[in-house]
Amino acid sequence: xxxxxxxxxxxxxxxxxxxxxxxxxxxYYGKKGKFSxxxxxxxxxxxxxxxxxxxxxxxxFDIIGMGSFxxxxxxxxxxxxxxLSYVSKLCAEKGAKLIAPQAAVDVMPxxxxxxxxxxxxxxxxxxxxxxxxxxxxxxxxFAWASxxxxxxxxxxxxxNVMVGPFWAESMMFAETFARVGxxxxxxxxxxxxxxxxxxxxxxxxxxxxxxAADAYLSKDPVKIGSLFSQDVYKLTAIILSVIGALxxxxxxxxxxxxxxx
Numbered sequence: 001x002x003x004x005x006x007x008x009x010x011x012x013x014x015x016x017x018x019x020x021x022x023x024x025x026x027x028y029y030g031k032k033g034k035f036s037x038x039x040x041x042x043x044x045x046x047x048x049x050x051x052x053x054x055x056x057x058x059x060x061f062d063i064i065g066m067g068s069f070x071x072x073x074x075x076x077x078x079x080x081x082x083x084l085s086y087v088s089k090l091c092a093e094k095g096a097k098l099i100a101p102q103a104a105v106d107v108m109p110x111x112x113x114x115x116x117x118x119x120x121x122x123x124x125x126x127x128x129x130x131x132x133x134x135x136x137x138x139x140x141x142f143a144w145a146s147x148x149x150x151x152x153x154x155x156x157x158x159x160n161v162m163v164g165p166f167w168a169e170s171m172m173f174a175e176t177f178a179r180v181g182x183x184x185x186x187x188x189x190x191x192x193x194x195x196x197x198x199x200x201x202x203x204x205x206x207x208x209x210x211x212a213a214d215a216y217l218s219k220d221p222v223k224i225g226s227l228f229s230q231d232v233y234k235l236t237a238i239i240l241s242v243i244g245a246l247x248x249x250x251x252x253x254x255x256x257x258x259x260x261x
Contacts, residue, residue: 010261023229030225037216037224042185042203046083046217049159049183050090058158059097061151061182062087063173064111065164066103066144073165075211076189077107080164081114082214087161088115092122101151102136103144145169149176162186162201163210166193174200187213 029035053060064080067073084100091098100115102108112134119128137147149172152160160177162170163186170186170193177184178200186197187205197204205213215223244255 008260011259019229019233022232023226026229026232027222027225030221030223030228033221035221035224035228037212037227040205040209040212040216042187042205042209043083043213043216045185045203046087046161047090049161049185050087050094050096052183053091053096053158054094056158059099059155060087060091060159060161061148061157061177062098062100063148063160063162063164064100064107065162065166065188066139066141066169067107067165068104069106073190076165077104079189079210079213081107081110082217083161083163083210084111085114085118086213086217088118089121092119092124092127098133099151099155099157100134101144101148102134103139105136105139108134108136141167141169145172148173152176152180152182156180157182159183160185162188162197163205163213164188165190171196171200 026035050060062084064077064084065073067077067080069077071077088098088100090096098115100111102111112130115134116125116128116130119125135147138144148169152173153176157177157180160173160182162173162184166173166188167190170188174184174186174196184201185203185205186201187210188194188197189207189210191207194204194206212227214220215227240255247253247255
């Protein structure tokens with residue numbers, strides 16, 4: 001069988017099959033409640049942020065960044081949308097006004113449908129004003145950022161949730177919302193921007209925590225099982241890297257030769 005597979009493709013094929021099996025087993029045991037996700041304080045505080053907006057009678061902002069579905073940062077954008085789904089459901093249920101300014105033309109229709117579905121499920125679709133609550137500001141970085149800063153200064157929101165890919169605008173947002181007294185939960189996998197969030201935001205989601213958001217917030221056993229399988233892959237990769245480095249240092253190329261097959 002091995003001779004039928006081109007050189008350099010055998011190990012990837014076996015790895016793919018093993019990953020498929022591990023994923024299915026993880027989902028199976030996830031459905032049985034065998035796995036749990038560690039507590040992530042930043043995600044726990046989102047409901048408190050929405051509650052604060054209700055008590056103060058002021059809006060809550062949810063910013064998902066300006067990443068698109070066709071860029072390198074698409075996974076972070078999807079993570080931001082999963083948080084937007086959760087925030088919009090809470091806003092619809094509790095009566096808080098959600099403001100989610102948009103920057104990417106390919107992401108905006110998805111964001112609109114997510115929010116519309118949340119309000120429809122709560123029976124409050126008539127309370128949703130797409131043009132006002134999910135305005136398209138600009139696809140240009142600082143024009144979009146300036147628009148959000150202006151809205152924050154005028155509306156003085158009670159809270160701000162920022163999860164997604166962010167660039168130089170991260171500090172501008174964090175500082176502006178802090179000045180108007182907004183309670184902030186921020187997260188990104190762009191490590192260069194995390195110090196700005198950590199310096200100003202009340203709670204910060206660091207790196208891969210944003211990718212666990214959907215499974216954590218929904219408590220869906222299938223998603224939790226899938227998340228567990230990803231941790232298995234990463235742990236396996238780390239172990240193989242360490243063993244391979246040690247063996248290579250000793251002049252043994254077993255791992256290297258295996259990966260070449």
